[in-house]
Amino acid sequence: MTKKLIVIGAGMASGRMLEHLIDAAPGAYEITLFNAEPRGNYNRLMLSPVLSGEKTYEEIVTHDAAWYEERGVTCRFGEKVVAIDTEKKVVTGENGALPYDKLVIATGSNPFIIPLPGHDLEGVIPYRDLEDTEAMMALGAGKRAVVIGGGLLGLEAAAGMAARGTEVDVVHIMGHLMERQLDEAAGYLLRKSLVDKGIRIHCKANSKQILSDGNGHVRALQLDDGTELPCDLLVMAVGIRPSTALGKEAGLEVNRGIVVDDHMVTSNPDVLALGECVEHAGAIFGLVAPLYDQAKVLAKTLLGEEARFVQKEVATKLKVTGCDLFSAGDFAEGEGREDIVFRDPARGVYKRLILEGNRLIGAVMYGDTADGAWFHGLIKDASDVEEMRETLIFGPAYQGGAAADPMAAVAALPRDAEICGCNGVCKGQIEDAINAGAGDLGAVRAKTKASASCGTCTGLVEQILGATLGDDFVIPAAQSICGCTDLSHEDVRQLIKSQELKSQEAVWQELGWTTRNGCHVCRPAVNFYLLADWPLDYVDDPQSRFVNERNHANIQKDGTYSVMPRMWGGMTTPQELMAIAQAAEKYGATVKVTGGQRIDLLGVKKEDLPAIWHDLNQAGMVSGHAYTKGLRTVKTCVGSEWCRFGTQDSTGLGIALERRLWGSWTPHKVKLGVSGCPRNCAEATCKDVGIVCVDSGFQIGVAGAAGMDVKETERLVDVRTEEEAIEWTVAFVQLYREHAKYLDRPYKWVAKVGLDWVKETLADAAERQALVERFDISQSVYQKDPWAERAKPEVARRFHPLADLTLEAAE
Amino acid sequence: MSWIDIGHIDDIPLRGARLVKTPVGCVAIFRTAEAEVFAASNACPHKAGPLSEGIVHGQKVTCPLHNWVFDLNTGEAQGADEGRIATFPVRLEGERILLDGVAVGKRSAA
Incomplete structure (x- = not known):
């Protein structure tokens, strides 16, 4: 007698599983398929192209009711399952009960809704199904939307709505977009392309509450800094939770998801599960590739064949036109790692490979992802890449190609890029002069005045000569900042201004840095150039400063610090002198009168810095900046x-x-x-x-x-x-x-x-x-006293060790 | 191994470091990326400069006193300088930083 199989949930995983099952053994089971949604299976991954208008719903349907019926599957669509009795082996739907021999649970997942005040207002939706997609499509031009969540789904939602003319703000709690799949450099490029599409991105932003228009509909999202982002629709795309309620009620073992073994069998031998509702070896699943692997295994298990589900490295691609990114494997955590970085500012390309020993273990790419599948293969197969290490980053097509061009960054500049700030000369004018016969630096200076005033852009002019004339011009070797770049300090300064580079990531990418985030030579310089040229846009990075400027005191050879309060014009008062004397006594400092008409307190321990600053602040004194480039x-x-x-x-x-x-x-x-x-x-x-x-x-x-x-x-x-x-x-x-x-x-x-x-x-x-x-x-x-800011308890904590493991050592 | 929870990942600034006092001396915990940490001896073999105060770049740190550069994977000094700092097993579990207690001289809790 044919055995009875019940499947709960007609999603992508169960659809693929039924294909395998029916292809392999057409009559093995009498199948009934329950689905709470009143329709069959569509390709959820393709909702984003539907949203942006690149596809229609009809095009993304993979298994409609007719497909199932042709294969003898009884469809009970639009009917919810209300109970599972694993003792009697009966499933009860809204329209009646049905016995089974084997049961497959594929209930998928539910979108996670952050319980912010106002989350139940009308116009607050997740991004999950066709109804959500339609709500976003209905918005159109002239309306505003806010998306909470800068991950894969959130960004696809944002780009889709923006493509339809909606004004979109994306609010993301982390420091850069898609932080689980991308590193900071790729996150920077992604942000740039989205901003080019007119989408406003707010990173490191915490949502506080959703505001109502007074009629129960959403009006705006309020951030915890008080900013209000007005919107007609608010989309929460902050993650999914496995839908486990049915499994739990049926008495199955459930952690974060319904627990399955390698054969996709739950804690009950006649109940199997797959898809986003399951947990396998501690992991849950949101991407399609592992779900398809599960479908294959589950079909075989049902047919009594041996098969095991093995978790593999998963690759991510974002389906937003014009944002070409790829990420696979592990690029974040661990020891014994080595990076290979390649940047091509002209094409907006960034590639980073992560090697461990002789194996490729991760890849992040932006702008040119053609080789993604090849790299993904190397990662999955754990291939030995020792032989091709030198050329690995150029991909499979590379054989004996030219080395990376050191002039690429300058060659990539647009013609209207200002090269000489003193005389307002653009790259195009210089090129025109060269093409009109100016064959050396002197001739270009005479003709265009570029580099004829302060001369700091000389290096850039020479590189333009080189790029325009090719081998006919030999560029005098200018001193590059460090091994991370071929550009000189002067070149970088000028390009930060003319190309409006306002972040470190922008400098690394647009100027073709060869390292992930510079080194101890270039990073402090770039940090200064950025804050000097863009004081309102760039935020000073203490981690790009030498120890003295980071700790606001001068480190001494024994690891202690010196503390020197400001004495305006060398004037002081008896009160200040008494406070200094008391502080010196309290913290055991040596007192030295300096050549700059001030008093230096030497030998202060790092842990004591915030306290001594506090004491000196109390007496009206501020930092003397005796430790700064300032x-x-x-x-x-x-x-x-x-x-x-x-x-x-x-x-x-x-x-x-x-x-x-x-x-x-x-x-x-x-x-x-x-x-x-x-x-x-x-x-x-x-x-x-x-x-x-x-x-x-x-x-x-x-x-x-x-x-x-x-x-x-x-x-x-x-x-x-x-x-x-x-x-x-x-x-x-x-x-x-x-x-x-x-x-x-x-x-x-x-x-x-x-x-x-x-x-x-x-x-x-x-x-x-x-x-x-x-x-x-x-x-x-x-112009703020750095001592006062750091004497506050929450900041002062950072001057103490993170942990002390010596305390119970004597036990 | 005996993993000891020493703090939250955000207790260490990105591209920065913090100190942990241990029975084998001060250990610096470096955060080289959003979710990437290393642990190594805090003292530079050259003149005992505090490496936790150095500039962290890539998976390397530069000593604040005389610019020796160390690879945090191996502990080896880079370039012309010769020397090595001890490295210790450390890992992230979610947002918590775990340091191997045995390697830093703590007796196993078991």
């Missing part, structure tokens, strides 16, 4: 206030300058001096900026040095008033911030660009004013 001190003499020779209030001017400039980051440290008369007691003429007061006003000198080199300042300008002296000083510091190479003191930078160029630039009153304004914008972000 403003250090303004050394003054007592000036006209006390001195019988003093011509001006040098102390007052020094304090005013220090109050204006403190907290700013600069390419290297900056020290100022203000002397009240030409006797120069404040030693102003060997400072980065040194002002000497005279009867008629102020002599401003710049580019002095008193370190490895000793050099007298050169006269920048003489001015009459204190206001002018401050304006010129601030403008000079900002010009230095915007143009100098990281770790060049002002005297080195001025030697490169020429004092004449500096004078000429600052002599223009409008330009001087603009520099001051840009400095003030930067100060609105960076």
Whole structure:
């Protein structure tokens, strides 16, 4: 007698399973198929193309009722199963009970809805089935939608709605999109293409509540920083949970999913399960490839054949037109790993392979995923790739091709990319000049003025000469920043400005870095360039700073730190001195008077830093930034206030300058001096900026040095008033911030660009004013006492060890 | 092995490190990516510089005192410098960081 088989759920997994079963043994079972949805099986993976309008629903149906009926399957669609009795082996549907010999549960999964206030409002939907898709399709142009979740499904939903003209905001809790499948670099490129499609992306964003329009319909999503994102529809795409209710009621073993063994059999030998509702060896499943493997195994088990389900590495692709990404295997965790990175800024391509020993274990690709299947194969088969390691990243087609082009980043620039900031010359003009016969740097300079002023873009102009003339032009070897790039500091600075690169990921990708995230040489430099050029857009990264700037104190050779409060213009008070004395005693510090007219407390333990800062803050003192590439001190003499020779209030001017400039980051440290008369007691003429007061006003000198080199300042300008002296000083510091190479003191930078160029630039009153304004914008972000911020308990915690495992060692 | 929970992944800044005091001395836990951690001796073999204060890049760390660079997989110094730091088994379980207690000198709990 034919055995009776009941299948609950007509989804992709059960559809594929029935295909295998019926193909292999057409009459083996009398099959009844229950489905709660009033339809057969469609390809859920293809809902996104339906949403974006690239496919219709009819095209994605794989098994309709007719398909099942032709194969003798009794369909009970639109009927929910209400109970399973595993003792009597009976399934009860809404329209009556039915006995079985074997039962297959394929109930799939339910979308997870975050229980935010307002989640039950009308217009809040998951992205799961055809009804959800239709709700999104119905929105159309002129409407707004918010998608919570920057994973695969959320982004497909967002792109689909955007393609139909809807304005879309994506809210994602993590630092970059699709963090489970992509690394930061690929996440950056993905974000860029989505932003190009008009989608707004909010990463690291926490949803707080969903706001109602007063009639029970969604009006907006509110984030925990108070931002409101208005919307007509809110889609939650934050994950799925296996649908296990039926299995649980039937008394089957259920953890996160219905537990199955390698044969897809549950804890009851006559009940099998597959798809998104199951848990196998601790894992649950959301992608289609493993479900199809399960279908094959389950069909064989039903036919009494031996087969085992084995979990394999799974590859991910995003179905959004124009966002070509691929991710497979493991690219995040573990030891003994090695990276191979390839970037082609011209084509927006990023590829990263992760090797462990001689095996490829992971691959992330963006922009060009043609070789994805090949890499996936190498991962799955654990092939030995030792032989092809050198050329592996170029894919299977590569045999003896050309090496990566060091000029690729410059060659990739568009014609309207500004190369020379001083004279406003674009790449196209330079190319035109070269094509018109300018065959060397001098000729290009004469013709276009590019690199003819401060000269920092010389390297870029030479690379354009090389790219345009090919072998006819030999590029003089410019010093690249480090092994991560062929570009020089000057090239990178200029390209960050002209290409509006506002994040580290943007620099790594668009300028073709060969490493994942730079090294200890380039990263601090790039971090400075980004924060100096884009103070409002870029967020300073402490992990790209040397220890002193990260810990806001100077590390000493024994691992302790020195602490130095600011003394404005070298002035202090008895109260401050008493607080310093008390702190020195309390934390066991050695006290040293410095050459910059301040007091240094040496030998403070890292754990004590937040506490000593707190104590000094209480007495009204802030960080002296004695550890930064930034403003250090303004050394003054007592000036006209006390001195019988003093011509001006040098102390007052020094304090005013220090109050204006403190907290700013600069390419290297900056020290100022203000002397009240030409006797120069404040030693102003060997400072980065040194002002000497005279009867008629102020002599401003710049580019002095008193370190490895000793050099007298050169006269920048003489001015009459204190206001002018401050304006010129601030403008000079900002010009230095915007143009100098990281770790060049002002005297080195001025030697490169020429004092004449500096004078000429600052002599223009409008330009001087603009520099001051840009400095003030930067100060609105960076003029904060770092000590006060870090003395707070929640931040101070980070100065202590993460854990102490020595405590119970004596037990 | 005896895995000891030493903290949450977000207790360590991305591309940063934190210290753990152990019976075999200070161990630095490095976070090289969103979900990637390494554990190694905190002391540079050159002049005992605190490696947990170094710049973390790729799967390497640069000593803050004299720029020695170590591969966190092997502990080997890179380039012309010769030396090695001890590495210790560490892994993530969800968002928790687990360090092998036996390797850092703790007697097994069992």
